[in-house]
Amino acid sequence: MEQLKKEMKGGSFLVKASKVEEIFTPEDLSEEQLMIGQTARQFIEKEVLPKRELIESQHFDVTVALLKKAGELGLLAHSIPEHYGGLGLDKVSKGIVGEMVGQSSSYGVAQSNHTCIATLPITYFGSEEQKKKYLPKLASGEFLGAYCLTEPASGSDALAAKTTAVLNEAGSHYVLNGTKLYITNAVFSDTFIVYAKVDGLKFTAFIVEKDFPGLSLGPEEKKMGITGSSTRSVILEDCQVPVENVLGIIGKGHVIALNVLNLGRFNLGAACMGGAKGSLKLAVQHTNERKQFKKRISELVQRKKKWQRWLLEFMRLNQYNTEQLRFLRMLSVI
Secondary structure, three states, rough: OHHHHHHHOOOOOHHOOOHHOOOOOHHHOHHHHHHHHHHHHHHHHHHHHHHHHHHHHHHHHHHHHHHHHHOOOOOOOOOOHHHHHHOOOOOOHHHHHHHHHHOOOOHHHHHHHOOOOOOOOHHHHOOOHHHHHHHHHHHHHHHOOEOOOOOOEEEEOOOOOOOEEOOOOOOOOEEEEEEEEEEEEEHHHEEEEEEEEOOOOEEEEEEEEOOOOOOOEEEOOOOOOOOOOOOEEEEEEEEEEEHEEEEEEOOOEEEEEEHHHHHHHHHHHHHHHHHHHHHHHHHHHHHOOEEOOOHHHHHHHHHHHHHHHHHHHHHHHHOHHHHHHHHHHHHHOO
């Protein structure tokens, strides 16, 4: 166990005591980080949340208009270097924005998808020409992006993809054939980060624009949640992609795919925290407003907690057989 403690890093706080000076709190945020957080919060509360019903009803024009406005405010540019029209902020700032949009349901999915897995492949792995061409537009919201990895027969096992890319006789374009599944932002995206196997073998990333010949979209998927998020298949039928749109090194697409997904998980954690905070706020508001048996629900909840604590302590101090314990535990959660 001692050896395990020495080897653990990210999760070490679970198995060892933390010093006060090692714990990060909101008071440690810089003035710039607080400012970007305030901008994001105000945008979500004043612009996005009042339009939630329209967004969840798949009025994608509303979502696009909001994304454009977010671009004007710099909320799409935090992870793009200043040299390419972005703000060049740190990962903490990115997490702060992610937390603020986390409470905005389908809109938050669209913005997070765009700023992370749809933009970062070019930010980190694009050529100088690709960065100059695409990043300023992605930072401003002029271009919106999507990420195309999953296929009908491959998901987590990305290297099992069947989409192919073959260089044409002129050597000017790669011809892509295949279908990508569950693509977020598909219906309104201008750029698609597409993964395909060159000659059926070399897993490679490409930047595909919506108007390239041979790219089409399937219908909207019917989902249980985040219904206002566009989720479609992207169909590539002899799709013509210029050779200059190869992203990174041929045969090294997995390096891009896996690293960018890890960065996406970083942002997803912050978004989940934002969603949890938003849910807690709504729950507290509801329990303080609604009354049952002439008392606010929040008061009844407090009484129930006292009863649970008493019952659990009673269980601890006494011996019961299995059936009795099961019954008492059931009572403690009713």
